Amino acid sequence: MKKIIVSFIMSSALLFSSCSDFLDRAPKDALSPSTFWTSESDAELALTGCYHYLESILGGYNMIYWDCTSDNYFNNFSWEGYKTLQDGNNTSTSTGTSFFRFLDIRACNEYLENEAKIQWTSTEKQNQYKAEIRAIRAFLFFWKSELYGDYPLITKVLPSPQESMVSRDPVASVRSFFVSELKDCIQYLPDKNNSMQGRFNKQFVQGLLMRYYLYRSDYANAYTYADAIRKSGQVSMPSTSYAECFLTANQYDSETILTHSYIAKSNMDLYDPPFLANGIGGWSSVVPTCDLVDAFECTDGKTIGESPLYDPTDPFAHRDPRLRASVVYSGQPYSGYATYYNSMVAGTDDYWSKADNASKTGLQLGKYFQAANIDPSDISSTTLHFKVMRYAEVLLTIAECDIEENRNLSEAVACINTIRRRAGMPEVEASIVNDQSKLRELVRRERRVELNGEGLRRADMVRWGTITDILSKFKIEHMEGEVLPEQRENGDHKVKITGRTTTYSNYNFTKNNILLPIYNNYIEINPNLAPNNPGY
Numbered sequence: 330m331k332k333i334i335v336s337f338i339m340s341s342a343l344l345f346s347s348c349s350d351f352l353d354r355a356p357k358d359a360l361s362p363s364t365f366w367t368s369e370s371d372a373e374l375a376l377t378g379c380y381h382y383l384e385s386i387l388g389g390y391n392m393i394y395w396d397c398t399s400d401n402y403f404n405n406f407s408w409e410g411y412k413t414l415q416d417g418n419n420t421s422t423s424t425g426t427s428f429f430r431f432l433d434i435r436a437c438n439e440y441l442e443n444e445a446k447i448q449w450t451s452t453e454k455q456n457q458y459k460a461e462i463r464a465i466r467a468f469l470f471f472w473k474s475e476l477y478g479d480y481p482l483i484t485k486v487l488p489s490p491q492e493s494m495v496s497r498d499p500v501a502s503v504r505s506f507f508v509s510e511l512k513d514c515i516q517y518l519p520d521k522n523n524s525m526q527g528r529f530n531k532q533f534v535q536g537l538l539m540r541y542y543l544y545r546s547d548y549a550n551a552y553t554y555a556d557a558i559r560k561s562g563q564v565s566m567p568s569t570s571y572a573e574c575f576l577t578a579n580q581y582d583s584e585t586i587l588t589h590s591y592i593a594k595s596n597m598d599l600y601d602p603p604f605l606a607n608g609i610g611g612w613s614s615v616v617p618t619c620d621l622v623d624a625f626e627c628t629d630g631k632t633i634g635e636s637p638l639y640d641p642t643d644p645f646a647h648r649d650p651r652l653r654a655s656v657v658y659s660g661q662p663y664s665g666y667a668t669y670y671n672s673m674v675a676g677t678d679d680y681w682s683k684a685d686n687a688s689k690t691g692l693q694l695g696k697y698f699q700a701a702n703i704d705p706s707d708i709s710s711t712t713l714h715f716k717v718m719r720y721a722e723v724l725l726t727i728a729e730c731d732i733e734e735n736r737n738l739s740e741a742v743a744c745i746n747t748i749r750r751r752a753g754m755p756e757v758e759a760s761i762v763n764d765q766s767k768l769r770e771l772v773r774r775e776r777r778v779e780l781n782g783e784g785l786r787r788a789d790m791v792r793w794g795t796i797t798d799i800l801s802k803f804k805i806e807h808m809e810g811e812v813l814p815e816q817r818e819n820g821d822h823k824v825k826i827t828g829r830t831t832t833y834s835n836y837n838f839t840k841n842n843i844l845l846p847i848y849n850n851y852i853e854i855n856p857n858l859a860p861n862n863p864g865y
Contacts, residue, residue: 366446369454375440376458379465380528382433386472389589389697389715390599392784393615394426399786399796401621401777403805403833405689406614409603414845415800417838421846421865428476429847431483437466438486460517464529467510468537474503475544475788476845478862482506496857504541511538521563521586532558533587536718539726544792552730555723558586564720571752571779572654575697580714587717601708606657606693607686608678609665610708616688617656617781619806619829625652625778630755632774642810642826646817650753651778653819657693660812660822664703669822671812681807681832689832691807696782716783721748725776732768741768748779791843800838807832839864 365371385391397404398414406412410426413419440462449455466484474480479497484506487493511534524530535554542551558564565583573579580588605611627636628647638647645658657663663670672679672691681689697713724744731741739762746756761767776789790796810826817823841864852858 366443368448369450372440372444372447372449372455372458375436375443376461379433379436379440379462382436382469383465384589386428386469387587387589387717389713392589392715392717393604393694393697393782395784396782396786397615399790400618400799400803401781401786402615402694403618403690404615405685406612409614414842415803415838416836417800417842418835419842419846421849421852421861423846423848427845427848428473429480429845429851431481434466434469434483435486437462437469438484441466441484442486456517457519460514461529463510464514464518464534464537467507467514470503471507471537471541474500474507477847478844479503481858494855494857508538508541520561526581526588527590530587532561532563533718536586536723539723540788543726543729544788546733546792548730548733551726552734555726555730558720558723559727564723566720566724566747566751570654571651572699574719575654575702575716576699577702577712577714580716584720585716586719586723588714589717590712590714599713601698601703604694604698605703605708606663606665606670606679606688607684608670611693612686613688613693615694616690617692617694618690619692619808620803621777621781622652622656622658622692624774625649626754626774628754630749630758643823644808644826645821645824649778653695653821654699655694655696655778655781657695657698658824659691659808659810660824661695662820663693664699665708669812673808673810673812673824681830689805689807694782719780719783721779722783722785724748725772725779728768729772729776732765732772735765738763738765738768741772745772745775748775752779796843797838797840800836800842803834803836803838804831805833806830841865 393402394404394409394411396402397411404411404415410423413423414426441459444455444459444462447455470480470482478500480500480503481495482498482503483495487495515531515534518524518529518531518534521530521532535558539551539554539558542548542554564586567574567579567582567584569579569582574582574584580590602611603614605613607613622644623633626632626649627638628649629636629638631638633639633644636647640646645652645660653661657670659671659673660669662668670679670693671677672681672688674680675682677683679687679691681687681691697715702713724747728741728744731737731744742757742762749756757768757771761771773789773793777786780786787796790799806829808826809828809830810824813823813825815823841862844862846865847858847861852861
C-alpha cells in the first residue's frame with residue numbers, strides 16, 4: 330500500500346510475530362508493550378502492521394490467484410496452493426494455501442487492548458485509527474468464515490496456551506459480529522477522497538457490507554449500501570477506457586474505491602514471473618481459461634453462440650474490447666516479444682507441452698500486465714496498483730439487486746449501460762430491457778468479464794449455486810492453429826484456429842469443496858477445532 334513505510338512493516342512483524350501460526354502468543358523477542366504503546370507514531374506503526382496482514386487477502390497477488398479457484402483462471406502448479414481449490418483435490422493434509430491462521434486477528438486485538446495508552450493529540454485521529462483496526466479485524470473474520478464456515482470469534486489477546494484451546498464459533502455469530510462492527514465503524518472513517526491511499530475509507534467499508542448482503546441474497550440491504558456509495562459524491566465512472574483503467578498512471582482515478590500498491594525496487598514490489606509468459610522468463614503460473622474467453626460477447630452485443638460475427642476459426646475478431654484488455658492471445662503484440670505472442674507452434678517456448686512454465690491454455694494475463702506496466706528487461710520487480718474495489722462493482726450490484734427483486738429494471742439497465750459504454754460495447758438490447766430472466770443472465774455475464782482477475786468470481790459462483798456443477802465437469806483447453814500474416818487495425822495478427830486440446834482434466838469438485846479444510850496440524854495443536862468440515 331502506498332505511503333506505508335517499509336521499516337514500519339518490518340518492525341510490526343516483530344511486534345506481532347510468533348513461533349506458531351494459530352492462536353499465537355507473543356514471543357520473547359517482541360517489542361515490549363510497556364515501552365511501545367506511548368506515542369502516535371507507535372499507533373501508526375502498529376496500524377501499519379495490521380494492514381500488512383491484509384496482503385495475503387486483499388493484495389493484488391492474491392486477488393489474481395483467487396480467480397484460479399473459479400472458472401476464470403488456471404493455476405498450473407499445485408505447490409502454489411490454489412490449483413486444488415479449483416479442481417477439488419484439496420485435503421486436510423495439503424500443504425497449499427490456508428487462511429485459517431490467527432496471527433492477523435491477534436495483531437488487531439493487541440492494538441485494541443493497548444491503544445488507550447497512547448498520548449493522542451486528537452480524539453478524532455484516535456477514533457479513526459481504532460475504527461480502521463476494528464474494520465480490518467471484522468473483515469478478517471468475515472473472510473475466514475466465508476472460507477471455513479464456523480471460526481473462533483476471539484476479540485481479545487489470549488495470554489496462555491490453555492486459553493488458546495478454543496473451539497469454533499457458529500458462522501452466524503461471526504457474520505453478526507462483522508456486520509455490527511462495520512456499521513459502527515463507518516461514522517469514524519474518512520471519505521475516500523479525504524483518506525490515505527490504501528487505507529480503509531467510508532466507501533470501502535460500505536462496499537464490504539454491500540458484498541456481504543449480496544452474498545446472503547439480501548438484495549434490499551445490498552442495494553442500500555451500494556446506493557450510499559453511488560450518492561456519496563466520492564466515486565464516478567472515469568472517461569478512460571477499460572484498458573486504461575488498469576494502467577499505473579490511472580491508479581487513483583475516480584472509479585477506484587480502494588487500491589493496493591506495489592513499489593518497484595523495494596521490499597514492497599511485485600514479483601512478476603508467475604504472471605508472465607515462459608518466452609520472456611515468466612512461469613505462466615496464472616493464466617486465463619478458454620472458458621473465460623468464450624464468455625466475452627461480440628461487438629454486436631450478442632454472445633458467441635448468438636452472434637453472426639463470431640468465427641470459431643478466428644475467435645478474437647469482433648469481440649468485446651475487454652477481452653483484448655484482459656487476455657493476451659496468439660497474434661497479439663506482447664511486451665518482450667519482437668512481433669507478437671504465439672503459443673500455437675509446437676516445440677517453441679510458449680507451446681503448452683514444451684515446458685512446465687508454458688501456459689496450459691495458450692493464454693496470458695493482459696489485465697494489469699500490459700506493456701505500459703511491464704519492463705521486459707527486468708520482470709522481477711514492478712510497480713503495480715491493484716484495484717481492490719471499483720465503482721463498476723457498485724453499479725453491477727445495484728443492477729443485480731434491481732433485477733433479482735424485479736422492481737426497477739430501467740435502473741438496472743442504466744447501470745449496466747454505464748459499464749458497457751465505457752467498455753466500448755453497445756447498450757442493452759431493447760428486446761430484453763423488461764425481461765428479468767434475460768437481464769439476470771446478462772448481469773451475471775457482465776460481472777464475470779468486467780471483474781475478471783479481481784478475486785470475486787468464486788464467491789459469485791457459490792452464491793448463485795453454480796460452482797459445483799461447473800467445476801465438477803471443468804477442463805483446461807489450449808487453442809491449436811496458426812497465426813496468419815494479415816493484421817487487424819488494432820495491430821493483432823489474424824489467427825486460424827483448428828481445434829482445442831485438453832491439457833488438464835483432473836477435476837473432482839463436489840459441494841464439500843466449497844468450504845476449505847482445516848489442516849490437520851491445526852487440529853493436532855488444538856483438538857477443540859474438530860470436527861473438520863464435511864468431506865475432509
